[in-house]
Amino acid sequence: MKVTIKDIAKKANVSVTTVSRVLNNKPDVGDQTRTKILKLIEELNYKPNSVARGLVMQKTHTIGLIIPDISNPFFPQVARAIEDKAQKSGYSIIFFNTDNHLEKEKKAVELFKSKQVDGLIVSLSLGNEEILKELKAANYPVVQIDRSVFSNSYPLVSIDNKNSAYQMVEYMLKKGYKKIAHITGDLKTTTARDRLAGYKKALNDYQVEINEDYIIKGDYTQQLAFEAMQTLLKLKEPPTAVFAANDLSAAGVYKALFAAGLNIPADIAVAGHDDIDIASLLRPELTTMRQPKYSLGEKAVSVLLKMIDNYEAEVEAQILKTKLVIRESV
Amino acid sequence: MKVTIKDIAKKANVSVTTVSRVLNNKPDVGDQTRTKILKLIEELNYKPNSVARGLVMQKTHTIGLIIPDISNPFFPQVARAIEDKAQKSGYSIIFFNTDNHLEKEKKAVELFKSKQVDGLIVSLSLGNEEILKELKAANYPVVQIDRSVFSNSYPLVSIDNKNSAYQMVEYMLKKGYKKIAHITGDLKTTTARDRLAGYKKALNDYQVEINEDYIIKGDYTQQLAFEAMQTLLKLKEPPTAVFAANDLSAAGVYKALFAAGLNIPADIAVAGHDDIDIASLLRPELTTMRQPKYSLGEKAVSVLLKMIDNYEAEVEAQILKTKLVIRESV
């Protein structure tokens, strides 16, 4: 059967305490005893049961990750960074996909609490401020990633979405485009709202009137962006450029444009946001704003670990920089 | 502080045993007592500690997932399916990236054992048969996904890679291509070896001589495929078609071809494998073999759960079908 600390103790003729001491590299163990025990551990291939350890230590060395969808190309790199960083620090990652579904987000939090994870990295939807309030009241370590649903509660690791969108639209404006449409992201998220705000601000600052027909609601998916673009094309006066809220949406725009026999950027210019892998693979290559996806993940973990180690420590939001990546589509 | 079963018991003036009974929906509890306890649980917002439960039940309702890299576009969909299916069955997923690194794979297994996960879904590299043998000896529930490193030990959920590659090459052959090169995947994996075998077999069956210069070792990454294609182009007699071991490699091939000012498929035809999202986004759209990624993940979980529930149950390998997706690149 499974070998436990007792087995080691018995075979070594010592108490479990002593075994526990060598397991945890504590002093106060005779050299002879120590080596004897170490040998036994080796021989019997004993591995401490971390569930038992977790129970007494009140610490599981596990982090819960709550994201909308790991198969959305933005998240794998973030998740990879999170797992890398966690791995290095001796933590494991349990992940949970929510599809931005409020009920699933709640379920995830309950699950993680019952699993006694040491902290949470979350990307929630607007409407779930309650969750964070409760967590906060219980002093649970949490960091928000990508989007914030309740900014004053927990540190956020993200980018300045408004400014990032602004930069892109400004670039388009400076290129001479005036009829710029915007396909939004899921407006249940702060990121989508902020990008929309950035788009509007840029137009305002450059004295270009905002045309509500040019703002179509999307949800960050290719499919909806495809349909949005079709709507845009049916306009009396179609736009000459479109800023898609993310690259996946830009890909949907590409498809609609190709289907209509239009050329990018000659007929209509297209910009995206995020710089996911496919951006440089699209033809023409997509002009977009690069998010430091890997860094976001790393930072989130380091901020969280700081909170875990010392809840009182001052942990600040980390707003990383995006970068305009000029390629061929604008 | 955290509310425990004891707190509930105390407030309800009953023993913890009774509370435990209602927690687990056991009979033999008076209606009055039950409702009283239920009310208290609600009021105090009590959630059972699953670490403690896991310790006594010897069951954590957790599955360990060992994959090379979640940010490789093939895996997110698989991972999503795994998490979905697990979630539905009350299990959580801890994931671990190994980069096909033998040491990391070992570390992952050790970690998961110490965490007492109920089972493992693994995608390992050749050279780590030992791991599986040990696991097997300990009767640990494991299912291999995508690739097998030790076929007779544990069930494999995957596709018939040899046959799949064969189909693609056969299609190219029938299209009239004779000078077909192959950029392999990472030959530390069975998938890459099988695809290579399928490629060779197709050429043989169609009496096309195998030209070793046309077989370039890759590792499933875009970068190496890019370089491989450059090598191919320098050949005295460059190929007229190339079968890349996966779509990511095909993307690398695209880049090299574009850089050389060549047209696809006019100058050189390109085929991939897997049908990841970008395949239909590339221009020209990529002809490839579709892997049922989501199904692979689902099946892996259901096979594993069967093993967990009853280790003796006969669980068979699941070899799913791939599908030739003809688009524009061949």
Added chain:
DNA sequence: CTGAAAGCGCTAACAG
């Protein structure tokens, strides 16, 4: 229908 007692595997005072 209910409770007392034991124990899952481990750590942590406290003695000696």
Added chain:
DNA sequence: CTGTTAGCGCTTTCAG
């Protein structure tokens, strides 16, 4: 330097 004791939060006989 080492062992005894208690206990983490929960489930499970076994009595009553």
